[in-house]
Amino acid sequence: MTGKSHDNVILFPKTIDYYQFELTRMLENERYGEAISLLRFLLTCRSQDERVEEEWNALLQWLQTMFPDETFADFGAGSDPEDELSERDMLREKLILREREDGSYAAKLMESLKDASSLEKQLLALDQLALMEHPELNGQLIDWIKSGEQHPLIQYKTLQTLKLRGVQGLIELHRNGESVLVEIEDTPADFDQFPSIINEIIERIQQVSETNHPALAYFAQETWNEFLAFIYGTYQYRQMLRMDRDAIDAWAAALHLVLLERVFDSGDKEEILELYGITSELLFQWEQAYRIMQQFASSTFSGGFQR
Structure with a gap:
């Protein structure tokens, strides 16, 4: 997380619910540095719920006071x-x-x-x-x-x-x-040890979302990790390993749209297809990827983001 302002990022109610769940999970597992970094990010965004902003600010102040060594922690940065x-x-x-x-x-x-x-x-x-x-x-x-x-x-x-x-x-x-x-x-012992063609999908999502949907960029990685755990070893996973490089955009676009639909109650299919350059030749692969992402979202979001 950087310290720059994200005033153009609006946090919708479902997005706030997701971040509240993430903060709870971080605190339960004593991941205080990550919680501090996430709160800093959230407080640079715009929200229509002043009460939530006050709670986040109070929590951030408390964490910085109680865990000063974690104040400058970042996700994965500086780890030895x-x-x-x-x-x-x-x-x-x-x-x-x-x-x-x-x-x-x-x-x-x-x-x-x-x-x-x-x-x-x-x-x-x-x-x-x-x-x-x-x-x-x-x-x-x-x-x-x-x-x-x-x-x-x-x-x-x-x-x-x-x-x-x-x-x-x-x-x-x-x-x-x-x-x-x-x-x-x-x-794979860690998610970054998946084959390169798999990792290029999340890299593509982050590249596009950082410019067009900054709020989505934060949790795209964790959602992608959950998807890899969901699909690993299955027929669909083996198909992904055999895909050509053009299909990277199809998979990235599918996850991007599902995240917008499930977390932000938004998402324009035509806009996403255009952002990722999904041509008529790739449309069938995109539809397959989107269907699999919807199956993942139905079984995982209801039991993860919403619980």
């Missing part, structure tokens, strides 16, 4: 891989001690993972399970992920967890109504 490794090592040592004190701690984490009522608790459980040395966890995680169709983000995170634990081999999963086969070791 050695520091991250050190934090990971410290967490691993903490978990080893915790398990020595409580022999059932790994079992409790598995129970948290199986509790589908809280996506955040499931993600936090997986973060810890990835670092634990309990000998039976690999088999338990595999049995669980194969037992039914869980939330796509949790399925994907479980694959990442198994990869981090050194598990290899082919696994069959139920995803989005189909059975898919994936190699655990091929699972």
Whole structure:
């Protein structure tokens, strides 16, 4: 986030609801630097709700007072891989001690993972399970992920967890109504490790949105990450890997329009097609991408942005 004004960005009620959810999630997970950066961005935009602006300003002042070290934090900026490794090592040592004190701690984490009522608790459980040395966890995680169709983000995170634990081999999963086969070791450890043609889609969205829809640029990346988790390993994902470069614009335009429709209650199809240069030759690919994005939005936005 930059400090420049975004007076031309108007925050509509549904957009405000989305940002409120994001702020809550950041605070629950103690991501105070990200919350400060997001609040700074929001307070440079225009909103018709003065009460919300007052709440955001008060929250920003409180965070800056309580967490001065996070005041200049930015998303991913200035992070030191050695520091991250050190934090990971410290967490691993903490978990080893915790398990020595409580022999059932790994079992409790598995129970948290199986509790589908809280996506955040499931993600936090997986973060810890990835670092634990309990000998039976690999088999338990595999049995669980194969037992039914869980939330796509949790399925994907479980694959990442198994990869981090050194598990290899082919696994069959139920995803989005189909059975898919994936190699655990091929699972991208992070979203920037997806094939370049996949990452170019989000780069294209950000390039266009920063100029034409600045408010959309902030959360396009996170939404794209959720979409990759949703689609990974499926027939549609394999089709994306085989697409030609012209199709990048079709996918980018599809996600851009869905975000405008779902979050801003706006969006002009013809305008978006023109922005991305979608010609008649690309229209069929755009319609396919748009249909898949709508399926993703129907299952994910209602359970994520709106909860």
